[in-house]
């Protein structure tokens with residue numbers, strides 16, 4: 174099969190190639206999926222899980238990309254809940270070969286059915302950003318209707334999902350980002366916008382929940398905005414400073430079939446808009462991974 178592989182951590186994207194790889198086999202509880210559309214995260218060549226398995230053993234050449242939509246083409250022993258020929262989408266294991274390939278072997282529990290009226294491109298754009306937003310707000314953030322939520326990077330992949338989900342769940346949403354992101358953030362549902370380059374973040378006052386996708390100095394400043402009993406939820410690494418009278422949670426998104434179903438249902442009924450910036454072919458995936466110009470929204474690779 175055709176696949177994008179990386180073999181040399183020091184070479185970064187320069188060492189990334191489109192090549193032939195053996196088709197993977199579905200192990201116990203796996204399905205093999207013919208990938209129709211794949212998403213990736215620009216920073217994943219920096220993750221240890223791209224280079225080593227759970228025991229720290231070299232697993233190169235490895236295939237990047239950890240979200241996808243496609244069709245089940247074979248079932249491993251003991252697989253439950255999915256059938257041959259079924260349209261699916263989901264999030265793959267960080268320490269196994271990923272989705273920038275014609276086929277991927279993936280545990281069935283990491284997938285959900287993709288309804289026939291949601292196309293593969295949309296399906297592949299949802300697992301990481303949709304699940305991260307869902308888990309950050311409703312699982313780790315314990316969001317409750319009526320709370321105020323500060324969403325950093327509100328025009329980005331995760332932030333645009335968090336903004337929409339929070340609004341629909343009854344939040345007052347303050348989005349942040351760069352000056353050029355204002356309109357997009359407001360269109361995703363933010364009621365206020367803070368331009369992090371020009372506005373003073375402390376002018377936001379206090380909020381119940383901060384959803385941080387940026388970290389660093391922005392994360393540090395954000396801890397001071399959390400009101401007593403509130404929460405700082407971050408996906409940008411452990412926070413240096415927790416809120417004075419609140420909690421801080423750093424998490425990594427996990428696959429969840431029920432949550433994928435919730436997210437895709439909202440896309441079907443128009444409550445959730447995908448945030449796709451560019452769609453490219455597999456042969457262009459290497460340059461898409463390292464674009465000459467910053468692309469807003471998710472880049473989806475079609476196979």
Ligand SMILES: NC(=O)c1ccc[n+]([C@@H]2O[C@H](COP(=O)([O-])OP(=O)(O)OC[C@H]3O[C@@H](n4cnc5c(N)ncnc54)[C@H](OP(=O)(O)O)[C@@H]3O)[C@@H](O)[C@H]2O)c1
Pocket residue numbers: 214216301302305325326327328329330331332349350351354369370386387391407408409424425426467469470471
């Ligand atoms: N822990 C987890 O489970 C998890 C899950 C998903 C993603 N992540 C990580 O979370 C981060 C965000 O992911 P994403 O997919 O939402 O990325 P994204 O689509 O690039 O969105 C981030 C947004 O924040 C903006 N931004 C970043 N730094 C900024 C700054 N200093 N000032 C103003 N705006 C800034 C970006 O603007 P520009 O594009 O102009 O920079 C972009 O609009 C990434 O580092 C990703 O690897 C972690």
